[in-house]
Amino acid sequence: MMIETNSPKETCEMGYNIGKNAKKGQIYCIKGDLGVGKTVFTKGFAAGLNIEENVSSPTFTIVNEYHEGRLPLYHFDVYRISDSDEMYEIGCEEYFFGDGVCLIEWAELIEDILPENVIWIVIEKDLEKGLDYRKINIAEKGKK
C-alpha cells in the first residue's frame, strides 16, 4: 500500500490510524533518512494507541517504553547502535515476542536480527513534489 502526504499533520494522522489498528505482537519497522518523518509518524502512532504522554525519539537509550495506552508500546531508535549484538544485550527478544507493539526507527540497521514477520513502513521524500511531500509505503509481508 502506498500513501502520499503533504504535511507533518497528514503523516501524523496516518500514524494515528495505523496505531489505532495495531495488534499485540506486531513489529513496525520504520525506514527512511534523517528528517524524513519517522518520529512524526511515531507520535501519531502512539496517539492512536491512546498514549497521551509526549513521545520523542529515545536518545540516551535505545528503547522507550509506554505503558498507559491500549497496548504497551516499545519505541526503538537504533540509529546509534554499533552492531546487532547490542540489541540482544538490551533484551530485544523480550520486546519482539512480548505482549506489546514494537516500533523501530532505522530498523534497516538491524535487519539481520529482525523476526520474519514484520511490517515495513518506508518513508521517502521527492523534492520535485515539494519540501513537505512524503511517499509512504507499507508492506505487511516478510523481510524486504
Ligand code: ADP
Ligand atoms: P526522523 O524521525 O525521520 O529523523 P522527524 O519525524 O523527527 O524525522 O522530522 C521530520 C521533519 O520533517 C519534521 O520537522 C516535520 O515537520 C517535517 N515534515 C515536513 N513535511 C512532512 C511530512 N509530509 N511528513 C512528516 N514530516 C514532515
Ligand code: MG
Ligand atoms: Mg526520529
